[in-house]
Amino acid sequence: MVFTGLKKLLGKGRSPPLRQEEVAELYTRYGALMKRRCLSLLRNEALADDAFQDAFINLIRYGAEYRQVENKLSWLYRVCDRACFRILDKQKRHQGPSLDSVPPTAAPAVPLEQRGEVLSLLQELSQQDRHIAVMAYVEGCSQGEIAHALGLSRQTINKRLKTIRQQAQERLGDTP
Amino acid sequence: MTQHPTAAQLEAYHAQGTGPTELIEHLENCLECQNYLKLLEAERLSFLEKEGPEAFLARSPIAEAMRTSAPTKSISRRWVLAVPTLALTAAAAGYLFNVGPSPQIGFKGTPQLKVLRLRDGKQSIFSQKVSIKAQDKLRFEVTISTAGNYSLGIQEQGESWQPIFEQHYFEPGNYFVPDDALEVLAPVKETEVLFGPAEDYPNYLPSSKAARCQLLPE
Numbered sequence: 001m002v003f004t005g006l007k008k009l010l011g012k013g014r015s016p017p018l019r020q021e022e023v024a025e026l027y028t029r030y031g032a033l034m035k036r037r038c039l040s041l042l043r044n045e046a047l048a049d050d051a052f053q054d055a056f057i058n059l060i061r062y063g064a065e066y067r068q069v070e071n072k073l074s075w076l077y078r079v080c081d082r083a084c085f086r087i088l089d090k091q092k093r094h095q096g097p098s099l100d101s102v103p104p105t106a107a108p109a110v111p112l113e114q115r116g117e118v119l120s121l122l123q124e125l126s127q128q129d130r131h132i133a134v135m136a137y138v139e140g141c142s143q144g145e146i147a148h149a150l151g152l153s154r155q156t157i158n159k160r161l162k163t164i165r166q167q168a169q170e171r172l173g174d175t176p
Numbered sequence: 177m178t179q180h181p182t183a184a185q186l187e188a189y190h191a192q193g194t195g196p197t198e199l200i201e202h203l204e205n206c207l208e209c210q211n212y213l214k215l216l217e218a219e220r221l222s223f224l225e226k227e228g229p230e231a232f233l234a235r236s237p238i239a240e241a242m243r244t245s246a247p248t249k250s251i252s253r254r255w256v257l258a259v260p261t262l263a264l265t266a267a268a269a270g271y272l273f274n275v276g277p278s279p280q281i282g283f284k285g286t287p288q289l290k291v292l293r294l295r296d297g298k299q300s301i302f303s304q305k306v307s308i309k310a311q312d313k314l315r316f317e318v319t320i321s322t323a324g325n326y327s328l329g330i331q332e333q334g335e336s337w338q339p340i341f342e343q344h345y346f347e348p349g350n351y352f353v354p355d356d357a358l359e360v361l362a363p364v365k366e367t368e369v370l371f372g373p374a375e376d377y378p379n380y381l382p383s384s385k386a387a388r389c390q391l392l393p394e
Contacts, residue, residue, distance in 0.1 A: 017245040023238075024229035031232070032223035033187050033216070053237060060241040062311055065361055073188045078362040082310055105215055107183030108208040127393065131364055139184045151334025151365045 017064055026059070026066070030073060034080050040103045040138045041084040041122060047091070054083040085130060088123045109140030117168035125164065132160050180209055190216045287326065288319040289371040289387035294357065302389065309394040313357035318371050318387070320346045325374035328353060330391070333365040342374065363393035 018026070034055060038048035058079060059066065069075040103119050106112060118137045122130055131150060135141040143161065147154040181189075181199050189195035189203075190213055203209050232238060291306045292299060294313040300306075301317070308314070316328065326346050329339040340354055372386030 020233060020242060023242070024233060027229045027232055028224065029191050031229075032220035033191060035223060036216075036219060053235065056232075056238060057241040058311070060238070061245045062359065062361075065359075071188070073191055074184055075362075077184065078364075079310075082362060104219075105212075107180070107186050107212050108206070109180035109182050109186075128364075140180070140182045141184075142179075145182070148334075151332070 017062075018060055018066065022067075023056070023060060026076075027056070030076050033073065034076055036104050037077050037080045037138070038084055040119065041081065041134065042087060043103050043119065047087055048084075051080065051083040051087050054086070055080045058083065081131070081134060085122075085127065088130075092123050103138075106138075107140050110137060111140070114165055114168050117171065118164055121164065121168050121171060124167070129160055129164055132157060133164055136161060180206065186212055187216065189213070190220075286385060287321070287371055287373075287387050289369065289389050290317040290319075291315075291369065291389050291391070292317060292352070305390045305392055307392045307394045308360045308363050310360055310362050312360040314360065314391075315357050316340075316353050316369065316371065316389075317350060318346075318353060319350050321348050323347050326371065327374045328369070328371045330367050330369050332367040335365075344374075363391065365393065367391040 031052075035048060035052045038051040038055070039045065042048045042051060055076075059076075063079070066072065066075065103116065106115060115137045118133050122133060125133060128150070132146055135146045135149065136143075141149070143154050143157045146152075147157045150157075181202060185195065185199055186209060189199055203213070233242065289303075291302045292315045293302065293306055293308065294315075295309075295311075306314075318326070318328065320326065323346065326344055327339060327342045328344075329337050329342075331337050340358070367390070369389045369391060370386045371388075
């Protein structure tokens with residue numbers, strides 16, 4: 001499930017923050033994949049490292065939930081996505097360094113056509129469209145899977161993806 | 177599995193070393209996916225060689241976060257203390273705080289619901305819609321004019337109902353619930369908070385007896 005939701009803490013003792021050895025284990029097991037995720041979204045090594053570090057800081061401060069999460073990697077990806085989106089928003093406001101154009105090698109399920117163009121458009125998309133684009137072009141989810149995860153109709157996803165691709169196409173057309 | 181598994185499925189398999197049977201069967205016959213897994217493993221080794229966990233934990237922002245990370249409870253407690261009317265009698269259950277007689281209790285009918293949001297140390301109150309993002313802390317102020325059993329829960333768009341408490345008896349009054357703040361983790365979808373008489377629970381929609389508030393991810 002994309003939305004981790006509200007953590008219900010009612011009547012239960014709160015989990016203490018992650019311990020150093022837990023963070024080290026998390027880094028060893030998932031660090032490379034998290035960094036890859038950040039690089040896919042930001043296409044800039046330095047920015048990806050910033051996002052990766054921010055994601056870990058958030059995990060250290062607020063990530064006790066991690067212990068209970070069933071799909072840990074997917075949950076960690078959402079933490080990374082949010083850190084990346086924050087950086088993209090900052091980039092947008094302050095005209096930061098330009099993003100490189102080549103994201104890391106994609107999994108076989110990911111559609112390669114327009115992938116680079118769509119990912120380079122992330123900065124300009126709404127939060128919802130960003131999630132849709134990431135699920136389609138980074139995770140390789142089908143429209144049905146995206147619709148299910150985001151609680152939207154398949155038709156809406158189809159329409160949104162069409163618009164996103166169109167925007168990417170137009171952007172490509174504008175590039176001299 | 178005729179299609180390739182998603183990147184997330186392959187990556188989870190790579191990280192955890194286990195996966196659904198379908199995925200394992202697919203992997204046995206798919207050279208492309210096998211190559212992708214090999215690529216991930218090579219990346220992992222090079223990533224750890226470049227900076228191991230000890231070195232990463234020694235980075236000053238990480239070390240600082242480790243040093244200063246406090247249990248969430250203290251954050252919640254700070255917020256609870258910020259609620260001006262807290263010095264009040266504990267309510268029927270341990271997790272409810274009755275904030276005492278309130279001038280708001282003059283109406284009859286539908287209970288009222290407000291969302292208290294704590295963000296970056298600032299507390300705000302909302303009655304219909306509230307934008308939320310990760311790390312926000314939420315509590316709810318409910319106002320009841322008629323004694324009875326009430327339920328409070330959240331429903332994320334397209335998901336099933338998640339009760340925060342069910343069938344709790346309230347005397348007329350104002351209450352801040354629950355005792356500990358709820359922590360927003362990674363909101364993506366709109367979520368509705370509903371509070372109303374327990375007998376209608378969880379079929380509040382479209383009952384007019386329930387008070388509701390929308391949580392909108394930023």
